[in-house]
Amino acid sequence: MFWRRTIYSCTILALLASSSHTLAAEPTLKEIMQALRDDLVQVLDGLLLDDPARIAIAAQRIADHPEVSVNDRQRVTAELQEEMAQFAGFDHQVHSLAVSIEAAARAEDLALVRAETRQLIDGCLACHSMYKNRIADVLSEARPEN
Numbered sequence: 535m536f537w538r539r540t541i542y543s544c545t546i547l548a549l550l551a552s553s554s555h556t557l558a559a560e561p562t563l564k565e566i567m568q569a570l571r572d573d574l575v576q577v578l579d580g581l582l583l584d585d586p587a588r589i590a591i592a593a594q595r596i597a598d599h600p601e602v603s604v605n606d607r608q609r610v611t612a613e614l615q616e617e618m619a620q621f622a623g624f625d626h627q628v629h630s631l632a633v634s635i636e637a638a639a640r641a642e643d644l645a646l647v648r649a650e651t652r653q654l655i656d657g658c659l660a661c662h663s664m665y666k667n668r669i670a671d672v673l674s675e676a677r678p679e680n
């Protein structure tokens with residue numbers, strides 16, 4: 535959940551400001567999405583190959599995806615304003631499902647993984663249908679930092 539964690543991660547980032555955890559290491563939204571895609575493919579592979587361990591690892595990575603860079607976060611917030619709540623809601627939905635899928639995979643309940651993975655994909659695509667192109671346009675404008 536890259537938006538809901540913002541408040542306390544800001545505190546943590548402030549505490550870590552002098553350590554190796556720098557803001558520059560934070561990925562762009564697009565890079566996070568590309569990693570989510572790779573992890574989703576791994577979940578599907580795990581279902582196709584009856585490999586719950588593979589599913590659990592990939593679902594955990596979806597649930598714990600890194601924070602979006604400060605630069606991208608500011609741009610998205612400025613563009614969406616009061617729509618941020620809905621955007622964050624989609625992110626939360628995907629996060630919760632990924633947590634459930636990981637638990638189902640660890641319990642080797644592949645029928646549940648299958649049902650929840652359908653919902654996960656619906657969650658990805660629900661956000662995309664409303665926001666993907668619009669945000670991609672905003673973020674592809676000249677970037678001051680990268």
Ligand code: HEC
Binds near residue numbers: 621654657666
């Ligand atoms: C909260 C909204 C939201 C959710 C949920 C979401 N995405 Fe995205 N996704 C976006 C936005 C916005 C972009 C456009 C980013 C850009 O181009 O800078 C995007 C772009 C992408 C891209 C294209 C990246 C590229 O190289 O152009 C992929 C792939 C992707 N998302 C995969 C996923 C997967 C898989 C999930 C679910 C596990 C997911 N997304 C969930 C908002 C979301």
